[in-house]
Amino acid sequence: MARPVIRPLAWAVALAWSGAGMSAYAQEAAPSAQPPQVSQVTKAPAAPSTASDGLAPLELKSSNLLQETYSKEVQDQQPTYIKGDALSGQPDIKASVTGEAEIRRGDTMIRAERLDYAVPDDRVNAVGSVHINQAGNVYEGTALDLQMDAFKGQFDNANYRFLATGGYGESTRVDFIDRDHAVVHNATYTTCQRDDEASWTPAWQMKAETIEMDMAEDVGVAHNAALQFKGVTILPVPRMSFPLSDKRKSGLLPPMFGMDKLGGFELTQPYYWNIAPNRDLTVTPTVMTKRGSNLAGLFRYLEPSYSGEAYASYMPKDNLRDRSRWAYSLQHRGTFDTQLGGLGLNLDLNQVSDNDYWRDFRLAPVRLRQRLITSTGGLSWAKGDGVLSLNMTRYQTLQDPAALIAPPYSMMPQLQYRYTPLDLPHGLDFSLVADTTRFELRNPLAGQLFNNGQRSYLQTQLSRPFLSPGGFITPKLMLHSALYQTDQLMSNGSKNANRNLPTFSLDSGLVFERDTSLFGSNLLQTLEPRAFYTYTPYRDQSMLPLYDTARNDFNFASIFSENDYGGQDRIADNNLLSLGATSRFIDPDTGAEKFKLAIAQRVRFSDQKVALGPVATKGLSDILLGASINWTDKWSTEATTQYNKDLNRTVRTTATARYSPSPYRTFNIGYRTQLDTTTKKPTSELIDVGWQWPINDLWGDKGRDLGKGRGQGGGRWYTVGRLNYSIKDRQLVDTVVGFEYDGCCWIGRVVLERLQSSVVQSNLRLLFQVEFVGFSRLSFGADPTASLKRNVPRYEYLREAVSPPSRFTNYD
Numbered sequence: 001m002a003r004p005v006i007r008p009l010a011w012a013v014a015l016a017w018s019g020a021g022m023s024a025y026a027q028e029a030a031p032s033a034q035p036p037q038v039s040q041v042t043k044a045p046a047a048p049s050t051a052s053d054g055l056a057p058l059e060l061k062s063s064n065l066l067q068e069t070y071s072k073e074v075q076d077q078q079p080t081y082i083k084g085d086a087l088s089g090q091p092d093i094k095a096s097v098t099g100e101a102e103i104r105r106g107d108t109m110i111r112a113e114r115l116d117y118a119v120p121d122d123r124v125n126a127v128g129s130v131h132i133n134q135a136g137n138v139y140e141g142t143a144l145d146l147q148m149d150a151f152k153g154q155f156d157n158a159n160y161r162f163l164a165t166g167g168y169g170e171s172t173r174v175d176f177i178d179r180d181h182a183v184v185h186n187a188t189y190t191t192c193q194r195d196d197e198a199s200w201t202p203a204w205q206m207k208a209e210t211i212e213m214d215m216a217e218d219v220g221v222a223h224n225a226a227l228q229f230k231g232v233t234i235l236p237v238p239r240m241s242f243p244l245s246d247k248r249k250s251g252l253l254p255p256m257f258g259m260d261k262l263g264g265f266e267l268t269q270p271y272y273w274n275i276a277p278n279r280d281l282t283v284t285p286t287v288m289t290k291r292g293s294n295l296a297g298l299f300r301y302l303e304p305s306y307s308g309e310a311y312a313s314y315m316p317k318d319n320l321r322d323r324s325r326w327a328y329s330l331q332h333r334g335t336f337d338t339q340l341g342g343l344g345l346n347l348d349l350n351q352v353s354d355n356d357y358w359r360d361f362r363l364a365p366v367r368l369r370q371r372l373i374t375s376t377g378g379l380s381w382a383k384g385d386g387v388l389s390l391n392m393t394r395y396q397t398l399q400d401p402a403a404l405i406a407p408p409y410s411m412m413p414q415l416q417y418r419y420t421p422l423d424l425p426h427g428l429d430f431s432l433v434a435d436t437t438r439f440e441l442r443n444p445l446a447g448q449l450f451n452n453g454q455r456s457y458l459q460t461q462l463s464r465p466f467l468s469p470g471g472f473i474t475p476k477l478m479l480h481s482a483l484y485q486t487d488q489l490m491s492n493g494s495k496n497a498n499r500n501l502p503t504f505s506l507d508s509g510l511v512f513e514r515d516t517s518l519f520g521s522n523l524l525q526t527l528e529p530r531a532f533y534t535y536t537p538y539r540d541q542s543m544l545p546l547y548d549t550a551r552n553d554f555n556f557a558s559i560f561s562e563n564d565y566g567g568q569d570r571i572a573d574n575n576l577l578s579l580g581a582t583s584r585f586i587d588p589d590t591g592a593e594k595f596k597l598a599i600a601q602r603v604r605f606s607d608q609k610v611a612l613g614p615v616a617t618k619g620l621s622d623i624l625l626g627a628s629i630n631w632t633d634k635w636s637t638e639a640t641t642q643y644n645k646d647l648n649r650t651v652r653t654t655a656t657a658r659y660s661p662s663p664y665r666t667f668n669i670g671y672r673t674q675l676d677t678t679t680k681k682p683t684s685e686l687i688d689v690g691w692q693w694p695i696n697d698l699w700g701d702k703g704r705d706l707g708k709g710r711g712q713g714g715g716r717w718y719t720v721g722r723l724n725y726s727i728k729d730r731q732l733v734d735t736v737v738g739f740e741y742d743g744c745c746w747i748g749r750v751v752l753e754r755l756q757s758s759v760v761q762s763n764l765r766l767l768f769q770v771e772f773v774g775f776s777r778l779s780f781g782a783d784p785t786a787s788l789k790r791n792v793p794r795y796e797y798l799r800e801a802v803s804p805p806s807r808f809t810n811y812d
Helices: 070-074 695-699 784-791
Strands: 013-019 041-043 057-059 080-083 086-092 093-107 109-119 123-134 136-146 153-156 159-161 168-170 172-176 181-189 204-214 219-229 232-243 254-258 264-268 272-276 279-288 292-302 306-318 322-340 341-352 374-385 386-397 410-419 429-441 453-463 466-468 473-486 495-509 510-519 522-535 574-586 593-604 623-629 635-644 649-663 667-675 681-694 717-728 730-740 744-755 762-772 774-780
Touching: 070 123, 080 109, 086 473, 123 153, 136 172, 153 762, 168 744, 181 219, 181 453, 254 762, 279 341, 386 473, 695 717, 730 784, 744 784
Parallel strands: 254 774
Antiparallel strands: 013 080, 080 093, 086 093, 093 109, 109 123, 123 136, 136 153, 136 159, 153 172, 159 168, 168 181, 172 181, 181 204, 204 219, 219 232, 254 264, 264 279, 272 279, 279 292, 292 306, 306 322, 322 341, 341 374, 374 386, 386 410, 410 429, 429 453, 453 473, 466 473, 473 495, 495 522, 510 522, 522 574, 574 593, 593 623, 623 635, 635 649, 649 667, 667 681, 681 717, 717 730, 730 744, 744 762, 762 774
């Protein structure tokens, strides 16, 4: 027998008015042209039968019963429902309802002590405690005259509450223009939640002569308005717009005020243009009393196959440097499918006007505030297992006389082909890289040796992994062939050189497991020994230029690799064995790693001759030791140290610890030290501390939720910051310290930021901000939340974005 269809049955004891007359009982309202499809359990006719009773699996179908919005066509066909204690009138002419009177149509409900409904005009007159719920937005007043279908009319002495923001206010009259537009007279607006005390007043509110409400765009426009905070008018404006949701809209963004020793008093007034749902533009003019005027713009776009953003900034004359200042940045990412294969275009172009731009423009994008600014462009074509790409990379080095940087070579251009077949027989893995690149060094330092030229190389590798549940072994053969053609003579007296080097490696490991317990918890412990052997014969490469090559950092990732150098200009001669072991303690139920220990060391069988920096000699290398503990989600620790047996001490140590018991509570501490093996003195030794924590916890306020149960007299204080201290120099390198106050409907922030910009120079600024939740922000200086997010690990914004509420959360 077929499984029965399960459908909900809802009855309303009410009178239904649909234009054809009244009936004493009616089913739940639904569009007459589109009967409701409820979420139901039913048999899927096209699905195969897999259940034990021979029936097809159950399928959950979509429902339009709880629609957030109705289309115009469906809205016009909605039936009208009326109920109350007493009903009088004529069918299809008029109806009068008294005592708990209510009329409902679609997403609109009107309730009052008395309702008069004229059917031909579709007009409602209501008096006495009138309550309107229109798609979750609530209005309450004394008298209503409203044309239902057009939603046009007047509401006297009305207060209102908007669903999206939770904001509300009072007025002498509301004029409904249509379903999406209204004009509120002698109005107030705030998002502060009312306390039970009779003397309560909101912490902030806006007062206006009129407010034009646009529900379609979720925008309110206030005329002759004043923003009040703690009873004091702080921003009188003849006209201002504000959001009724988190939807983007065009208009002026909150201004920012600032003052520092470089620019003097600063005023920034951004303007946002919402061009389209997938395109927008932000224009940011800034006036600095000591320096002049600056204009910046950011354009963003998003399409199905490409996206990007463009930034530009121009200052006609900067009195600080007595010259014009400019910068631009363009990022573009795009992929296109064609019959010939996939095409890709990626651009990341950045440039500034001068060497001091990175220290003078703190509000510029991060990529323009670096001393080494990188610009790249790439065009790629992918077909099957191969990818052909044409790339260009250019560097702009911003020099500081106190700390010069050797500029790197630019790649102008690079042509590369990568081939990686996926389905080779006999379990083989193969890859090939063919590359030819033109290297050029622009603006070298005085005395810097360089030799521009063309480098071409071909690198192939073939491996055969043998895998099993308890271990693996992977032999690999590699061949690297390179050809150099330089503009100047190399040290061997020639402009041409070639190099051919084979490499063999054998990687192997085992995995042992056992059940164990630790601190009363049942765990799965593993022991994972690993051995990695590699051999590369010696070839003299001292005459070759260094275009993109440097020694790799010595760590757990690089110790099990074939080459000690990153790049293609040096291939290390190696005859060595890397040995290591890792032990993990794993929660068998969740798979979470609770505890890990690791150790690794190299055994070198011959001295290394191809060297950049210190020469690696025959024998044992330094020992790497690592450990991490993640016993609970609240805290974790991790540490790595490098131990030198000749010095009988550690030469480098990194350790971090984190404690995050709940949202808005985090504490991080890190320690790093590096030892000079020649002088046996530390080259650097730093302690890094970051935190975000409620100060109210000190007096037992740990259980209170954000934004609930607090009025004007109560709130929550937070301390937040980051301190980077150099033990070697006995001074703070970077300092970010601030306080935040969450007052329910407003948030205050004050941050002191001191960041080191060079060896002898630092930038100090004070950031202050008042945020009126769901309305706007006023900032003195730059946005402090951007500084906290950038500098404080795991910092959480006190008002993270949430999903918009449903109209059914405020249905009655």
